Amino acid sequence: MTATDEAATGTLAAHTSSAQAAAEQDVTDRVLASFDGCTDTRLAELMAGLVRHLHAYIREVRLTEDEWNAAIRFLTDAGDITDDKRQEFILASDVLGASMQMIAVNNPTYGDATESTVFGPFFAEDAPRIELGGDVSGGASGQPCWVEGTVRDTDGNPVRGARVEVWEADDDGFYDAQYTDGRVAGRAWMETDADGGFRFWGLTPTPYPIPHDGPVGRLLAATGRSPVRPAHLHFMVTAPGLRTLVTHIFDADDPQLPIGDAVFGIKDSLVKKFEPQAPGAPAPDGRDLAGRTWARSRFDIVLAPEGM
Known part of the structure; x- marks a missing residue:
């Protein structure tokens, strides 16, 4: 019996008769038995685990039909608002901590490999390529920020x-x-170059709310939670033979940082300094910033071996 089952059983003992508990368990048992003919052992394991935990949750909290219908409406609304540019189900996964739990399970710590964190709903496959030292902002508004670093493997070799x-x-x-x-x-x-180096101009990150005009936003409001994320910059790093890294870095001086993150993505190792630079300070690549303030940061990345 799992901890979830034990919790449900304890609650049932306090609120239901033995006959009622047996009737409810019978439903679970019959659904579990329906997968006996599944020849895909992993699928059978996934479905059985889902049924056990879902049924245990329903029984533990004594879910009402109105509450179940509200959950169905939430899922329906999340599907309705999702399109090719917005993924409400990823947002739901993020704010419930499921995304971070998936990352913890699927990206175990390995040596000094850089830690992973949430992917988020706004990655795009068709981003433009830039040369090293180029500008990722593409005309977006914000303070210029120079970011540089290296990519190495856990043996210290440049990638x-x-x-x-x-x-x-x-x-x-x-x-x-x-x-x-x-x-x-x-x-x-x-x-990256022969030394594993990368460098680019971007924007100094600022805190912002995740999209909260849909069902996920209503859930956060109903539970008294903020939709705000601390200032951060997303990275995905891939190389043959090495584990793909999805991560981002946070601004150490962002006042939102100690308050928290709506999607639980903060890790101490990913908090970096974004050093402010005075107007007129020379840029590392000689760029003319027309007297504007700017910032700079460094992020050295270590990739774990593939499959580890």
Whole structure:
């Protein structure tokens, strides 16, 4: 018996008769037995686990029909608002901590490999390529920020030709996909050089709320939770023979950081300094910033071996 089953059983003992408990268990047993003919052992395991936990939840909290119908409406609304630019189910997974739990299960710690965190709903496959030192902002508004670092494996070897994808929101807190004009901004990818180095101009990240005009937002409001995420910059790094890294870095000076993250993505190792630079301070690549303030940050990445 699992901990979930024990919790449900304890609650049942307090609120239901033995006959009622037996009737409810009979439903679960019959559903579990329906998968006996499944020849895909992994699918059978997944379905059985889902049924056990779902039934245990229903029994533990004594779910009402109105509450179940509200859950169905939530899922329906999430499907209705999802399109090719917005994924409400990913948002739901994120705010319930399921995304971070998936990451914990599927990306175990390995040596000094860089930690993973949530993917988020705004990655795009068709981001433009830039040369090293190029600009990922694509005209998005915000303070310029120079970001540099290296990609290495856990043995310390530089990874040449690693694909480094970057995406971020503008200073109004919106990703390009949230606009309706088809813009591509705040995202790009590049390849590391012979020393594993990467460098680019982006935007100094700012805190912003996740989209909260849909069912996930209503859930957060109903439970007294904030939709705000601390300032961050997304990365996905891929290289042959190494585990794909999906992560991002947070601004150590962001006042939202100690308050928390709506999607539970903060990890201490991913908190980095974004050093402010005075107007007129020379840029590392000689770029003319026309007297503007800017920032700089460093993020050195370590990739675990594939399959580890």
